Amino acid sequence: MGSDHHRATDLLLTPFFSWYILTVMNAKMKHGLQLARLYGINVRSAHSHGKGVWYWNLRNFPGAYFDANGVVVFQTEQEYRSCPNLTVYDNNTQVFYGGIRNLPGYTELTPPPTAL
Numbered sequence: 001m002g003s004d005h006h007r008a009t010d011l012l013l014t015p016f017f018s019w020y021i022l023t024v025m026n027a028k029m030k031h032g033l034q035l036a037r038l039y040g041i042n043v044r045s046a047h048s049h050g051k052g053v054w055y056w057n058l059r060n061f062p063g064a065y066f067d068a069n070g071v072v073v074f075q076t077e078q079e080y081r082s083c084p085n086l087t088v089y090d091n092n093t094q095v096f097y098g099g100i101r102n103l104p105g106y107t108e109l110t111p112p113p114t115a116l
Helices: 008-012 015-024 032-039 077-081
Strands: 045-048 054-056 063-066 070-074 086-088 092-095
Touching: 032 045, 032 063, 045 054, 070 077, 077 086
Parallel strands: 045 063
Antiparallel strands: 054 092, 063 070, 086 092
């Protein structure tokens, strides 16, 4: 393979691709802190992503990730960083195995976040 070719993981880690996934593909959802306020969830950091697979990192705790149907709350940074289905990069967190809905502590919300 020549130097003109990039591995898929190289593309995933570019700033533009991160922005595209977190902003353009997520345009129909409210921001995480807005959702936390609307649902009465007391967190210091929160992010949302419709598919539940790619988020900005949580910086303050407790923190929450929302997807199209629910939320998972991490009470501590230790709980967040030790979650086996997450890979925490410098700025973003990738969720494996079907998104946050498969993480321990995931709660479905009514109405779902995409309805707000």
